[in-house]
Each structure stands twice: as structure tokens, then as C-alpha cells.
Amino acid sequence: MRTRVKICGITREEDAQAAVRYGSDAIGLVFYPSSPRYVAAAPAARIAAALPPFVSSVGLFVDATPGEVEAILAQVHLDILQFHGSETAEECRRYGMPYMKAVRVRHDTNLLQYAAQYHDARALLLDAYLPGMAGGTGIVFDWGLIPEQFPLPIVLAGGLNPDNVADAIRQVHPYAVDVSGGVEQAKGIKDAAKVAAFMQGVQNAAL
Numbered sequence: 001m002r003t004r005v006k007i008c009g010i011t012r013e014e015d016a017q018a019a020v021r022y023g024s025d026a027i028g029l030v031f032y033p034s035s036p037r038y039v040a041a042a043p044a045a046r047i048a049a050a051l052p053p054f055v056s057s058v059g060l061f062v063d064a065t066p067g068e069v070e071a072i073l074a075q076v077h078l079d080i081l082q083f084h085g086s087e088t089a090e091e092c093r094r095y096g097m098p099y100m101k102a103v104r105v106r107h108d109t110n111l112l113q114y115a116a117q118y119h120d121a122r123a124l125l126l127d128a129y130l131p132g133m134a135g136g137t138g139i140v141f142d143w144g145l146i147p148e149q150f151p152l153p154i155v156l157a158g159g160l161n162p163d164n165v166a167d168a169i170r171q172v173h174p175y176a177v178d179v180s181g182g183v184e185q186a187k188g189i190k191d192a193a194k195v196a197a198f199m200q201g202v203q204n205a206a207l
């Protein structure tokens, strides 16, 4: 099965269209005001509405209040929610929508315990741990910390780029890869050539 791709941190319609053009399966919209990739509801709604069929819109939240999430859901079409903070499973479930839970991996992280806790998540998204940062760090974590047998689909994130994504896929065999900084020209602004190279890297993993 082909490894799925999510390009995260989209703030402009042209970047979403470039992601789609080069074959991305999903785009991520960051509703975390502290992020340099934050996108407000109105432009996010336009970006999501312009996606073609079968390309998913993912809404990324970091410890948002229910009211904040509901306000976005009322304005933006989202296919799946990505919780990237310290949300409990109950908090992730409360919207009745498919969700992914991000786990920031360090040497002592018990990933199987997370998989049990978030057993109804569509996937666990594994990202690098960096104190003081919720995500989007551009840092690669030790993929050897991921158990070979895992009960949930894995979305691999953290410092992926056109040069390392094929190795990442060959080593981890994730359901999907997720990239933000590795395909940017500036924070929140994607580089179409890097997006194309990233997608080529994903294809190369299968060769």
C-alpha cells in the first residue's frame, strides 16, 4: 500500500493547490495561535473548500478549549482533527469526529500505552519531543523507539524532508508521513519545488 502524505501548516490556497498537484492526500491547517503557521478560520475555510474530492482537510489543535474547536468546526470543513497537545482521549472524542493524537516521542515514551489510551484514534501521529515546543520543531526523533508491531496506524512526523523521507518510510513503514518545515521556504509558506521533491522521496521509498 502506498504511504499516505499530509502536508501540514498550509496558510495559502496556492500552497494547498501545490500539495494537491503533487499528490498529497491531506493538508493540515494549524489552529494554534502561537504557531507561525497559524491560520484564521476565514482563510482556512477557503482553503478547505477548494480541495478536490478525496483530499482530506486536517485541523490541528493544541489544548484548545471546546468552544474554540467548535467555533472552527462551525466555519471550516474538516475531515479529521489532530490533537497536538495534552488532550485526554475523552477530550479528543467529544466532537464525534475522526481524530489523530500526536505523541511527542522521547526515550522513555511508552507508545503502546498511548495506543491503548487512544485506541479509538484513527492514528497516532509521532513527532519529536522538544521541551517548550508543541510541534513543528523540524527535529527528527529516534525512529528505533517505535515498536515494530503497533496496534494503530502510525503517522510519522518530525523533521521529515525530501532527503530523509524515503529512509524514514523504509525503516518505520508508517501508514502516512507528515511534513511541515521540510517543504517550506519560510514559516507557513510552502516551497512547491520542495513539495515535489518530498513526494518524489515518498515514491522512491517503494523502489
Ligand SMILES: O=C(O)c1ccccc1N[C@@H]1O[C@H](COP(=O)(O)O)[C@@H](O)[C@H]1O
Pocket (backbone or CB within 6 Å): 008, 009, 028, 030, 032, 035, 036, 037, 060, 062, 084, 125, 127, 134, 135, 136, 137, 138, 139, 157, 158, 159, 160, 178, 179, 180, 181, 182
Ligand atoms: O507546525 C507547527 O507550527 C506546529 C505547532 C504546534 C504543534 C504542531 C505543529 N506542527 C506539526 O508538527 C509536526 C512536525 O513538523 P515538522 O515537519 O517537524 O516541521 C507536524 O505534524 C506538524 O503537523
